[in-house]
Amino acid sequence: DLAWWEYENEDRRMSGLIIGSEVGPVKIMPVNLSKVKGYFTLRQPIILWKECDEIPVENIQCVPLTHPILKTSCSLIVASRGCYIFWCLLMVSPAGLNVHNSHLAGLHSLPVVSLAVSRHSVTFYACSTDGWVTKLTPKFTENSLIFTVDKLLQPEALTGSRIHGISVSHNEAYIAMASTQGLAGTIHPFRRTYQVHFLALKAPETAAADLLSSPAQSLYRTMDLLDLVRWNVLKDKCIPAPLQDELDRKIQELDTPYLWRFKLFLWRILLRSLQTHLVDHSWKSTPVEKVFVMGEAAEEEEGEPDGGNEGKEDERMAEVQSLIRTMETHLMRANMKKVLGVVYLNTWIAKNISIPTCGLMDYLSKDPNDRSSEVLIGHIRNKMNKQTFLERCILCRAVLPFTDHKRAVCENGHMWHRCVLSYQACQTMTFRCCLLHDSIARLPEPEDPDWIKKILQAPCSLCDSPLI
Structure with a gap:
């Protein structure tokens, strides 16, 4: 060797x-x-x-x-x-x-x-x-x-x-x-079937503790630890209470994007476990060998518990989905402010760039309680000197309004996905996608300045995975 x-x-x-x-x-x-x-x-x-x-x-x-x-x-x-x-x-x-x-x-x-x-x-x-x-x-x-x-x-x-x-x-x-x-006895098998087995070396609680104190601050680099936590959530169909409490406490103390991504990951897995439970329940085969005839009162009594359980499950799923959207919006707003800070440091007054600066500022200004966004937007507006640069659809030249951070739709119905890193509408046939298919990003262009190319080299702002 x-x-x-x-x-x-x-x-x-x-x-x-x-x-x-x-x-x-x-x-x-x-x-x-x-x-x-x-x-x-x-x-x-x-x-x-x-x-x-x-x-x-x-x-x-x-x-x-x-x-x-x-x-x-x-x-x-x-x-x-x-x-x-x-x-x-x-x-x-x-x-x-x-x-x-x-x-x-x-x-x-x-x-x-x-x-x-x-x-x-x-x-x-x-x-x-x-x-x-x-x-x-x-x-x-x-x-x-x-x-x-x-x-x-x-x-x-x-x-x-x-x-x-x-x-x-x-x-x-x-x-x-x-x-x-x-x-097989003393004889080798005629055909060999290769299999891969996984042997856990850490308990899910230990993996969760390592994730909370990870120096890498990247979910992608700790994917094997996430596998153990994912398996635990899928198995129990709930997030462990100690993990949830410790994560909320750390978010209140540090408020880093890594902790928010970890929390988003946990609630997404919880939503998947609930959806899997509903799918399995709906596809269970019903026996047809025996048929019982019951009265209307008995049918109503038997139907009430099932309807109540389904209603509770639907209500819980709606609550989880609402919380997931809130966390995604928080991460997107934090990344938008980061991008606008880079734009402020690297652009001149009359320079048009590929990043939809005005759209990002209008989107962030919808929250009146975000003081940091208000200060940043004020500095950028003073630097731009009331100039606006609008995105236009390459098919009909109509204006693309910035109403959603995931997609852009012009007045003629042409829809384009937005880049998760620069928030520009990806109006090309080729783009990159993160490993978890959370979002897409555009490819760097030769005419892009170095600071924009650096923005496009970042991982996905929702799941930390690289965009390929």
Whole structure:
């Protein structure tokens, strides 16, 4: 197996190619990058393991990190060798290169088929062919390190299956495992069906806590944690009360767009769970083998509870939809003010731009209680000197009024979707769409200034996903 090794300390960089042979030795071969500024080439190969014990080296993982005790840069290399786990710690000191290596034995009874690493917590996951997964957490000492070993429960669906590989999600929310059928007695299956299984590593409550305190402030980068929260809401058909209370408290304290997007995500999933419940209920088959004849009074008595339940469900769905529209409007207004602030800083008085500035100002001025919008609109109107630039339909040249942030309709009925980033009407055949199909955005034009191109590079203002 092969892996890339790179060491960086202040202004010095070294790199090489980690090579694991079929007979046992592991070494780092020099790679000449002398023409790249700042790189130094190794003078000779670095021997990490020299014994030829006929055990092949596979699944090499190299993680650069900082030693928590010595406060120096180091590299941790982990690989599988049969049933064993080989590890090597490389540290560069003024005296030279220090190599610490060893093996972890007794973890698996069958060969380790795959090795995954979580870059956030520097945790390794080793999986053997029978589906048993071992979690390895390194603990640093002053001279070396030790590993804390935890055995994960094997899913019942993997009993008797053969595992081909595993992968851990970005934020260590779950593990994906690829498997096929095992032996039928002593015979291999004639046909193999590959399946992917997911093993959760965190509870939904832990995932929700991580989302509330996420330093990334992006729903797209924490999508694996959202999967666990989504599953919990769909299963229970309600948002957990502790999560809802903590989220509302943080919104009152911080009021960041990330928290509002997280809240919008939760209520959208809740709405989907309610809609799924209604669809399942309406498509339930009714038995026709037996027919009972009841009087009118009995029919009315039996019909009242169902009608009451349906009325409550419809009322709850209407309440959820109203709250979702309120949150979408809040996020859109916040993004509009952000766009207008960029317009104010980057435009001159008589310059016409593709962003519908007047339409945005008229839309924001509908809320008399928004003091920040009123101040921003006043500054922009003074700068524009009472000039107006109207959007026009490319089909009939009629004015496109700004009455809705999602679409624009001219007086002749021509309808165009609005860009979620610049709020310009997308009057072309090509545009971009976010991953969740929440909204669209126009493509940058060659004549657009750099600050408009920067606006169009932002993610979706409703779901944080990129627009492609």
